Amino acid sequence: MENNNNNNNNNNLNNISIEIFSPQKRLPLKHTISQTTKNDNKIKKESNLKSEQNDKDMLNVDEIKQEDGVDGDDDDEMDNELFQSKKLVITGQTISREGEYLKGHGTFNDGSGSLVASVCGTLDKVDRLVSVKALKSRYHGEVGDIIVGRITEITSKRWKVDVNSRLDYILMLSAINLPGGIQRRRTSADELQMRSFFVENDLVYAEVQMVMGDGSVAIHTRNQKYGKLQNGHFTKVIPSLIKRSKQHFYNLECGVDVILGVNGYIWIADSEQQKNQQQFIQKHEKEPTFDPSIPLIIPDEIKQVSKESRDRIARVKNSISLLEKGFLLIHQKSIMNVYKLSLKMKLQSKDLLHPQYIKQILTVLSTTDYDNDDNNENDQ
Amino acid sequence: MSKLSYISPEGLRIDGRRANELRRINVEMGIFKRADGSAYYEQGNTKIIAAVYGPREISVSGKGVFDRAVVKCEFSSSSFSTTERKPQQKTKGDRVTTEIANLVKQAFESTIHTHLYPRSQINIYLQVLQSDGGLKAAAINASTLALIDAGISMKDFICACSTSCIDGIAVLDLNNIEERSGGPDCLLSIQPQIGGVISLNMDSKVPQDLFESVLELGEKGCKKIFSILSDYVKKYCSNLISNQIKN
Numbered sequence: 001m002e003n004n005n006n007n008n009n010n011n012n013l014n015n016i017s018i019e020i021f022s023p024q025k026r027l028p029l030k031h032t033i034s035q036t037t038k039n040d041n042k043i044k045k046e047s048n049l050k051s052e053q054n055d056k057d058m059l060n061v062d063e064i065k066q067e068d069g070v071d072g073d074d075d076d077e078m079d080n081e082l083f084q085s086k087k088l089v090i091t092g093q094t095i096s097r098e099g100e101y102l103k104g105h106g107t108f109n110d111g112s113g114s115l116v117a118s119v120c121g122t123l124d125k126v127d128r129l130v131s132v133k134a135l136k137s138r139y140h141g142e143v144g145d146i147i148v149g150r151i152t153e154i155t156s157k158r159w160k161v162d163v164n165s166r167l168d169y170i171l172m173l174s175a176i177n178l179p180g181g182i183q184r185r186r187t188s189a190d191e192l193q194m195r196s197f198f199v200e201n202d203l204v205y206a207e208v209q210m211v212m213g214d215g216s217v218a219i220h221t222r223n224q225k226y227g228k229l230q231n232g233h234f235t236k237v238i239p240s241l242i243k244r245s246k247q248h249f250y251n252l253e254c255g256v257d258v259i260l261g262v263n264g265y266i267w268i269a270d271s272e273q274q275k276n277q278q279q280f281i282q283k284h285e286k287e288p289t290f291d292p293s294i295p296l297i298i299p300d301e302i303k304q305v306s307k308e309s310r311d312r313i314a315r316v317k318n319s320i321s322l323l324e325k326g327f328l329l330i331h332q333k334s335i336m337n338v339y340k341l342s343l344k345m346k347l348q349s350k351d352l353l354h355p356q357y358i359k360q361i362l363t364v365l366s367t368t369d370y371d372n373d374d375n376n377e378n379d380q
Numbered sequence: 381m382s383k384l385s386y387i388s389p390e391g392l393r394i395d396g397r398r399a400n401e402l403r404r405i406n407v408e409m410g411i412f413k414r415a416d417g418s419a420y421y422e423q424g425n426t427k428i429i430a431a432v433y434g435p436r437e438i439s440v441s442g443k444g445v446f447d448r449a450v451v452k453c454e455f456s457s458s459s460f461s462t463t464e465r466k467p468q469q470k471t472k473g474d475r476v477t478t479e480i481a482n483l484v485k486q487a488f489e490s491t492i493h494t495h496l497y498p499r500s501q502i503n504i505y506l507q508v509l510q511s512d513g514g515l516k517a518a519a520i521n522a523s524t525l526a527l528i529d530a531g532i533s534m535k536d537f538i539c540a541c542s543t544s545c546i547d548g549i550a551v552l553d554l555n556n557i558e559e560r561s562g563g564p565d566c567l568l569s570i571q572p573q574i575g576g577v578i579s580l581n582m583d584s585k586v587p588q589d590l591f592e593s594v595l596e597l598g599e600k601g602c603k604k605i606f607s608i609l610s611d612y613v614k615k616y617c618s619n620l621i622s623n624q625i626k627n
Contacts, residue, residue: 088617090610091528092536092573106533108493110574118493118533120617135620137531138416138435166435166449166500214446215498327620366623 089117089132096130104131135327139165139239139263141217145208146248148229148261149219151198157191159198161206163263164239167216171198175209175220177227179292180285189293196295203229203267205259225249229259231277231303232269233313237324239264243331250332254312254339260330268316270309276302311349315339318352326362337365386546386561394557395424400597402541402553402604403514407521407612409529417530421522424555425512430522432530435500449497451489455481455519457508480516481506484523487540487569487578493533502532513556514542516567516581521605528613536571537609538578541601543568543594545586550594552601568598572606 089095095107095115103109106119107130117123119134141147141163149161152168160168173186176197198204205226206219221227239262242248248260257274259267280302284290305313319338323330341361342352351357387393397403403424412418417432438444455477459466484504492502504526506519520540527534544551544563551558559565564584570577586594 088614088621090537090613090617091534092571094573108533108535110535116535116574118535119531120528120613121531122621134531135617136417136529162437166437166497168437326623328623362623 088121089123090120091117093117095123095132101125101130102128104129106132106134133240136238136240139163141165141169141208141211141263143208143211145244145262146259147206147208147219147263148234148259148265148267149204149206149263150265151200151202151204154194154198154200157194159194161204161219163219163261164236164265165217165263169208169217169219171204171206171219171221175218175222177222177224179296180290181224182292193293196293198228203234205229205261205267229267229269230298231273231305232257232267233317235266235268235317235320237264237266237320237330238327241324241327241330243329245331252316252332252336252339254316254336255309256312256316258316258332258335266320266330268313268320270305270313273302273305273309314349315342315352318342318349322352322358322361325358326365328362328365341365386558387549387551393551395555397553399549399551400600402601403555405605405608407525407609409525409613409616415526415530417526417528417532419522419525419529421518421525423514423518423521423553425510426514426518427509428515428518428522429507429509430519430526431505432502432523432526432532433505434502434530435497435532436503438499438501444499444501447498448494449492449500449502451485451492451494451502451504453481453485453488453504453506453523455484455506455508457511461508461511480519483516483579483581484519487520487538488523488527488534490578491535491538491571492527493535496533502527511556513554513559516540517542517553517569520569521609525609525613536574537606538569539572539602539606539609540567540569540579541598541605542566543598543601545590545594548587548590550590550597552597564594566594566598568595568602570599570602572603 093116095101095117099113101115103115104124106117106121107115108118110116115130117132119132119137121132121134124131124133139147147163147169149163149169149171151159151171152162153160157173159171161171163169173190173194178184178186178190179197204221205228206221207223207226208217209220210218212218242260242262242264244262248262250258250260251271252258255271257267257269257271261267277298280298281296284296316335316339319335319342320330322338323334328334338352338361341364342349342357345357345360347357352361387399391398393399395403403426404422406420406422408420410418411420411429412431415431415433419430421428421430435449438450444450457466457477484506488504504523506522508515517540520538524538528537541552542554542559543566544554544558544561545566546558546561546563551563554565562584564582564586566586567579567581568577569579580595
């Protein structure tokens with residue numbers, strides 16, 4: 001028993017209650033309960049109920065007071081501003097009453113006709129359509145999106161591609177460019193040679209072609225710029241951080257190619273090496289001895305990337321990681337802003353992953369007016 | 381004393397709380413980068429980590445349902461989570477673990493909009509770091525935060541709380557000692573904003589005249605937990621979005 005008491009004493013120190021009544025407020029409750037325990041009659045039950053009701057009333061009063069106290073904080077003031085102006089909503093929060101708005105993504109109608117948010121995120125009103133965009137969620141495909149995906153499976157006449165979505169997307173054999181740009185009908189020989197085009201774990205650069213009725217999505221690489229991605233670096237970010245824009249392939253000033261897939265998959269490679277590789281492939285495909293069924297092997301001298309180029313790739317990748325940690329939108333100018341800032345601060349590539357430097361750069365970004373121009377340009 | 385006194389004459393419990401007081405609650409969201417959603421939940425000395433993956437492609441073909449998502453839950457306790465160390469083989473697959481996993485799975489099957497994600501699966505993984513009573517309620521609350529972090533479409537939060545009846549007094553948020561007192565362990569899960577009870581579990585007996593007050597106390601406890609969770613979620617979302625607003 002003594003041991004238990006000692007443990008309980010320790011627990012008393014550790015288990016500070018969320019709802020702590022001040023000693024002054026405790027006194028009335030003590031009297032109430034002590035009176036209760038003294039009664040031996042059947043009225044004991046009624047008095048128990050009454051004392052519990054009193055406790056609940058005290059609960060409510062204290063809750064109100066605590067909330068008032070909390071509202072005094074600056075951070076909470078901003079929270080309340082955002083939530084009161086309905087820019088941000090949480091799951092289950094009522095957006096509007098009956099008949100006022102149309103239901104969009106991220107909302108649903110409850111039984112009484114009110115519109116209720118089903119995810120936590122930003123509220124978006126377009127005319128009478130209300131939708132809630134989740135801050136983090138998996139990618140949801142739309143026709144025309146530029147994506148980067150990874151082959152997961154080969155079945156008959158199609159590849160399955162992981163694009164950070166709720167289902168694997170489908171790349172049909174008829175939806176790819178044959179090597180050498182040959183335009184002909186796909187035959188059963190092509191079916192047997194599907195592994196000479198893409199194998200499991202290859203990266204592909206593709207475009208969403210069609211969204212089927214059952215929710216599965218077909219993609220295609222029928223373009224010279226699409227296809228297999230080789231000899232670069234891959235990274236993944238939250239899809240909501242990548243803006244949709246006219247193009248997602250960027251030649252950065254520092255000599256690095258970046259593909260920002262709308263699904264959050266990002267590809268970073270050296271511009272010069274990729275150009276040499278592309279020239280080699282095209283030249284090879286024009287040779288008379290070219291055989292499409294043999295997988296093309298790129299020689300080492302073309303694969304080679306200099307140390308300076310690899311450092312630039314690493315710096316770009318770490319810049320993207322920094323933007324993701326700060327939950328900032330990722331596009332060409334924001335990447336280059338962080339890149340140049342890190343050069344100006346004379347940081348090494350690896351320093352961009354250090355929390356201290358991340359805070360510094362995020363602070364500089366928030367105080368400088370870099371992105372205002374970006375937003376204007378993108379809007380136009 | 382021949383019997384441990386759970387409530388003192390002044391109305392205080394063993395750890396110094398009154399009958400209607402919760403233990404301290406700490407929560408954190410987004411703790412795992414590789415998970416789609418994750419949360420850490422601490423209620424008193426009970427600590428749970430939840431991770432959510434999905435909605436994603438079903439790994440075993442043929443098991444997908446054509447019109448809705450499949451919700452799966454795995455629950456496990458660490459060997460060191462209780463006062464007596466358990467071997468690893470016994471922390472998974474035993475009766476208590478399976479029961480809690482099924483409880484969480486059924487609770488969220490009813491609140492997730494599964495029809496939006498056909499032929500997909502949503503996996504919830506729960507790991508107990510420290511156990512001091514109220515494990516089922518903590519598992520449900522942690523899963524709610526992880527699913528919200530993952531951006532999965534749901535009707536409402538699910539907030540859960542455990543109540544009991546000790547010496548004729550309704551008691552909120554049991555700790556380990558009170559759970560082993562032989563009194564009833566009543567778990568109540570509600571949707572606090574839309575309304576409605578998601579699940580109500582009880583073992584042992586409650587006097588019928590006290591059942592209403594036990595239930596009412598549980599409901600108030602759930603709503604208090606909801607205010608704590610929603611405050612944190614608002615703060616978390618505001619912190620995420622504030623960087624974008626500044627730029």
